[in-house]
């Protein structure tokens with residue numbers, strides 16, 4: 001009887017171990033909602049508790065230990081390695097990142113605005129491609145994320161090209177013209193909370209920061225999805241819009257970028 005009980009316990013624990021350590025992590029990348037649930041709601045708080053640090057702090061420390069200081073490409077690829085092999089994070093990621101790179105190079109922008117900095121991954125991708133004199137303004141309302149982003153940007157040596165503006169985009173956008181002498185944005189990379197995409201786009205229009213030729217690049221338009229924003233840019237006679245299919249960062253779930261050029 002005791003042997004049967006012990007045997008059942010060993011089989012149960014082994015099965016649980018296999019499910020938690022192998023089957024769930026293998027299945028997670030195929031389902032967007034599971035990616036977020038597993039990584040953001042289950043793993044991240046557990047790691048924070050076990051390690052006594054936040055994920056952005058662990059990312060910064062990994063970057064400082066494994067990347068070449070002053071080399072943005074090395075910092076970017078090190079963050080990708082961290083996110084693929086250690087902990088998933090909500091950067092635009094390496095696959096959509098290549099599309100973003102291409103769109104930035106095609107537009108050759110002088111002034112770029114980014115909505116949603118997080119740890120500065122996409123800021124680095126964009127800023128390293130700017131022409132001499134080009135500037136990136138990036139907005140982040142979480143002070144802890146903004147602090148890490150500034151340190152990662154400084155580690156990559158791009159602090160002269162990137163200005164991190166701390167606060168909610170809805171408050172910061174109306175200040176851009178006067179406070180930062182911006183006439184209009186050449187590119188706007190939209191990657192903050194998904195329900196802010198449409199109201200902030202309309203606010204940018206009202207403030208005169210979107211002009212003829214301004215290119216909007218919106219991330220996560222398929223997953224988690226931004227239906228109201230897509231409906232607006234795809235049906236407005238003022239925009240010419242194009243979808244670039246890809247995958248949710250560090251996963252196998254479909255996602256994509258929407259490029260929308262303001263026609264005037």
Ligand SMILES: C[S@@+](CC[C@H](N)C(=O)[O-])C[C@H]1O[C@@H](n2cnc3c(N)ncnc32)[C@H](O)[C@@H]1O
Pocket residue numbers: 090091092093115116117118119120121122123139140141142145167168169170191192193196
């Ligand atoms: C998806 S992450 C940005 C990822 C980043 N663009 C990258 O690819 O590396 C979204 C970020 O936007 C910030 N955020 C969300 N809504 C915001 C708002 N209204 N104003 C400023 N920051 C916001 C969040 O705190 C979060 O850090």
